[in-house]
Amino acid sequence: MASSSKIGFIGGGAMAEAIIAGLRKSDVIPAEAIYVSDHKAARTEELCKCYGIHACVGADTFLDDVTVLVLAVKPQAAQKAIAEVSGRLRCDALVLSIVAGLTLKEMERAFSGHPIVRIMPNTPLAVGAGMSVYSCGTHVTSPCREIVEQIFSSAGRVVEIKESAMDAVTGLSGSGPAFAFLMIDALASGGIAAGLPAKTARLLAAQTIFGAAKMVLETETHPEVLRDAVTSPAGTTIAGVRVMEQRGVRGALMDAVLAASARSEELGK
Template identity: 55%
Template sequence: MCDEIRIGIIGGGAMAEALIAGMLKERAVLPTHICVSEHKAVRCDELTHKYGIQAQVGAEVFLPHIDVLILAVKPAAAAAAMQESAPLLKEGALVLSIVAGLPIQAIEAVYPEHPVVRAMPNTPLAVGAGMSAYACGTCAGALECTRTELLLGVAGRTVQVQESDLDAVTGLSGSGPAYVFLMMEALIEGGVAAGLKRETATELAAQTMLGAAQMVTSGERSPAELRAAVTSPAGTTAAGLRVLERAGVRSALMEAVLAAAERSRELGSK
């Protein structure tokens, strides 16, 4: 646990909220040890009332006192956020960036005296089921890796990768929940069209996807093996899979990952 760590977050959007919710859900960090800087006062009030954290417009008050600074702004706002925060940040504080496409080299140029870690979590962190990949900068050692894994791992799984892999991570697990939600929407609509009540179809679709994912994460068999095991020749599943293959669903999902990864690379090159 890391409840003694003081954390400052610049940016109060969906991913920042997912991080906050995950850490608090698992009681890893005290609410009073989390500070957020968000340019919208209404959003600050919302986060404060919902989670009991400290949220305000501007980071000047908390920057000299935090142990970890989490950059959670949009890529277009990252440069300004870094330039404004660097002079005030506590000596030795870890800079943990979840800004899509922002390379470690660019972050270290602004925070030369600080260890830097670049991470790509996803929104299921909010319910304790997140997937986070991270890469360490030149000044980040074992302590920073451990701290990163504690903060992100309390609400899901973590994996350390090379920075060159993070664009692909963004395309797969970073954007992946949206692909899954789209598939779930389609399954629900199919169930409704087949005669089910919407609430029943929603429960069936959600639990089916959850159960299938848990079978994969158990590590006993690959997705391909599991799919083959449930597909009887000339059966109902085979009939459904033929439709999916003819519609190009497999190819579309692969292309979605590649397109999101390419967009992440484009953001990093600006």
């Protein structure tokens, strides 16, 4: 980002904090160029103390000065927040929204002429391992895309898609961490049932899922190929895989993503 850039957040919740933490850790933008508005004074004090940024109740002190504005409020508070800030930004300000269900069309109607980007991050952003997917509005340029990539790659990976696929993204990477947590818990429970101490079982389960995911990402090898590499004939792994196939684990996970995607589409209507 340019040295003159200033970024403002409307909403100082967990996801906004995760983005700020990534920005500070990677030094994408200095602390003095980050501004946050939140309705809770205690929360603004906490953010100021933790990250050395500007945070206060209300956005009056920074709205007309920021080059990037991030809407990070809950969906039910979005319309009120938009009404309070639209029309008060500098004409070239880039507006980013991580508000679930808020479409580019709605945003462009509220922020006429501004470049608008809709983003779906997920909760592992909080530990620097997020998956963020974004869609661009009418006025978004290549430099705008570069800013989005810089901000969200500071706390994970980022990819651009068409907005029409956003419900599918919600079902997969948005809801996906919950599915992964369930699998980790189930694997750990299996370890406990087999005789492992609970703490050890959770460590083994979590690190195993983490390591498997890391192998897929870093080798860019299809998961089926990696699975076959550890599945010896008549061995322990194929015995476990056989049970998973019999119990419909693969189909259940596919259906979970489809159900979450369908629910996202319903909520957006």
